[in-house]
Amino acid sequence: LRIGPYLVGVDKIGHFIGQGSYYLNEYIKLGRLHPKQTRAFLHDRLLKYGHQLETNHLGEAGTGVYSYADLAANHQGFRFLRSLVSGTKPYLKRDASGRFQVVRKFRFLDYITDDWDEVLNPSRLRTDTFLKKASQNIVSDVCSDFHLAPTLFLNATNKRLKRSDYVWSGAMREEEETPNFLDIQKICSNHAQAKVQEHAVFESDRAIQQL
Numbered sequence: 001l002r003i004g005p006y007l008v009g010v011d012k013i014g015h016f017i018g019q020g021s022y023y024l025n026e027y028i029k030l031g032r033l034h035p036k037q038t039r040a041f042l043h044d045r046l047l048k049y050g051h052q053l054e055t056n057h058l059g060e061a062g063t064g065v066y067s068y069a070d071l072a073a074n075h076q077g078f079r080f081l082r083s084l085v086s087g088t089k090p091y092l093k094r095d096a097s098g099r100f101q102v103v104r105k106f107r108f109l110d111y112i113t114d115d116w117d118e119v120l121n122p123s124r125l126r127t128d129t130f131l132k133k134a135s136q137n138i139v140s141d142v143c144s145d146f147h148l149a150p151t152l153f154l155n156a157t158n159k160r161l162k163r164s165d166y167v168w169s170g171a172m173r174e175e176e177e178t179p180n181f182l183d184i185q186k187i188c189s190n191h192a193q194a195k196v197q198e199h200a201v202f203e204s205d206r207a208i209q210q211l
Contacts, residue, residue, distance in 0.1 A: 004109045007155050008116040012073040016111070019058070019070070020077015023050060027078065047168035050074055064126040065182075068167060072115035075166035080111055113159045115166070120156055122181040131180040135187050143188040153184060 001010050026049045030042050050071055053059065060066045085092050085100070092100040114120045125131045146153050163172070 003112055005155065005157050006109075006112045006114070006116060007119075008073075008112065009069070009118060012069065012116050015070050015073035016077035016080070018077075019050075019053065019074040020079075020081050022053065023074055023078035024081045027082070044169065046078075047075075047166065048170065050166070051168040051171045060126055064130050066124040066126070066171075067118065068123060069116050069118045069121045071166045072113065072121065072161060075161070076111040076113070076116075080106075113161055114156050115161050117155065118182075119153050119184050122183040124175065124178065125180040125182055126178070128180060131182065134182055138182075138184055138187050139191050142184060143191050146184065146188045147192060150185075 001008055001013075023046060027042065027046050030045050034042065034045075053074075054066055054071060055061060059070065083090055089104060091102060091104045091106060093103045095101050125134060
């Protein structure tokens with residue numbers, strides 16, 4: 001799905017609204033449980049909650065995929081929903097009769113970033129075996145198109161969130177233990193280099209045979 005300059009999976013809209021609302025409800029609950037804690041504490045607990053969602057049935061447990069792009073969309077949905085009626089620039093305000101009136105137009109482009117794009121923000125796969133199989137599928141079905149028109153895949157605008165804004169610190173530590181990132185650019189580049197080396201070996205062998 002293209003929204004402005006961004007290419008995102010259709011599921012990211014569901015994450016923005018659906019999981020964004022989960023985040024908001026959890027944040028409200030955390031605020032009530034820990035009324036004296038700092039925003040940094042609440043934010044860390046919220047990201048841990050998001051991590052738990054992504055490792056359970058909504059992500060890794062069901063599909064074997066831990067999607068950082070999903071987490072980014074979740075977080076931005078939370079930011080939007082939280083600002084509906086509060087903050088310095090709410091979308092809705094009550095008029096004299098107590099009814100809500102729209103005072104600010106919503107634009108997806110105010111919230112979408114490159115972090116929503118799973119090519120630019122690769123997912124992490126649960127096992128080495130899964131990564132190997134997925135990489136083989138990308139080589140056979142995607143890399144030829146990638147090499148013909150890489151800009152269609154690497155559609156970066158350089159508008160990005162800080163990783164710590166939407167990824168729990170514990171998940172970052174897990175990356176070091178299981179760095180199985182499905183990085184299309186890296187997979188296709190490695191495949192191209194391997195093909196070049198294979199061709200060089202073939203030409204070398206043929207030259208030796210002709211001596």
